[in-house]
Every structure is written in C-alpha cells, then in structure tokens.
Amino acid sequence: QSALTQPASVSGSPGQSITISCTGTSSDVGSYNLVSWYQQHPGKAPKLMIYEVSKRPSGVSNRFSGSKSGNTASLTISGLQAEDEADYYCCSYAGSRYVFGTGTKVTVL
C-alpha cells in the first residue's frame, strides 16, 4: 500500500495560480472518481477543500479547483493568497481502503 505521490513543495507569488499533482495507480486514482483534497495549517486538523475529484464543499473558496486525468489528480489554487500557505494532501479510495498522498507544502512568496 503505497502513498500517492505529491511534490514536496510548490510556491507562487500572491495572485498567481499553482497546481499540485497527486499521482497514484490504476488501483486507486485511476479507477475511482473519489479523490479528495485537504488543507492543513501548522498545528491544526486538516480541512476538506475538494471531494469527488472536483466538487467544492460549501464555504470553500472557488479559487480552489480539482481535476483528474488517468492516474493523476490535480488541485489548482488560483489567485494565490497568503492564507493559502499550508500543507495539502490528496486522498483516494482504493477499493475497501483509502490512501493519502505524501503531502505538498505550499509557500506564498
């Protein structure tokens, strides 16, 4: 059971757009439209940002969007803001189990 692969870090200037990738296999990301994304600030519990690949929960900014192609899911943050600086994790259903990504630290320059 391997973790989904994410870049360790992604950075951008305020106002820019950044994309975080989440690469799995045909047994998880590639087989199910059940990818979710979580934002975690230091010392805090994670927060749901995207579910079912591209759906946004109520209250989450529309600057956050999700997509998937093959075995790779992506989270895009547009109009980057200082408050977006955090760790981000993807998660995928993998057939009777779930697997998280390795995590990506987003830095706002």
Add this chain to the structure above:
Amino acid sequence: QVTLRESGPALVKPTQTLTLTCTFSGFSLSTSGMCVSWIRQPPGKALEWLALIDWDDDKYYSTSLKTRLTISKDTSKNQVVLTMTNMDPVDTATYYCARTRYCDWVDYWGQGTLVTVSS
C-alpha cells in the same frame, strides 16, 4: 453542529495495546451514508489512513496494519473505538477520528490526540 473528540492515553509503552475512543455529536452512525475513519500523522510527516467503520457495521483496515487494528462502534453512545496492538515507537503520532461522508470523503475532523510510544 458536528463535533468529534478523541480520547485515550498520551503515552504507551512498546508492545502495549493502544485504545482510542472517538466521541461524536451532531450525527448518528446508524444513518445510511455515515462512516467514521481513524487517521494518524507522525510528527512532521504525512497523513496515514488507518481504518473505517460504516453505518452498517462494515469495517475496513489499512492493508499494512490490519493485523494490529480493530475498529468498533457503540451507536447508543455515539462512540467509535480503535485498538492497535503491539505498539512501537514508530507508531508515535497524532491520531484523528473523522466523519467520512458516504465513506468517501472526510468532512469533519476531531482535533487529534498525540500518542507517544516510549519506554
């Protein structure tokens, strides 16, 4: 308002069994589509999914840890219990319980409880 709270020992010795309790409110685990997961995070490391129990009492476990984990629920008390046997220092982590909608995505998290494994 949905809330979840983890409780259990902050310190356990190697080889001991860890028992964590998740007490929740604002939803019922007997409602179709409701599930509760346990997820952990070692200090400075990534999240790791451990186990899930659904409204129908179906249980799912991490492949790598399933021999050590047991998840159960007490619907009348609004509690979910996770036990992990044969604890090791590498199991030191913050343990979260979390409501998992339709067993697909986590929409509410507890605040987490740090468990340290040390002699």
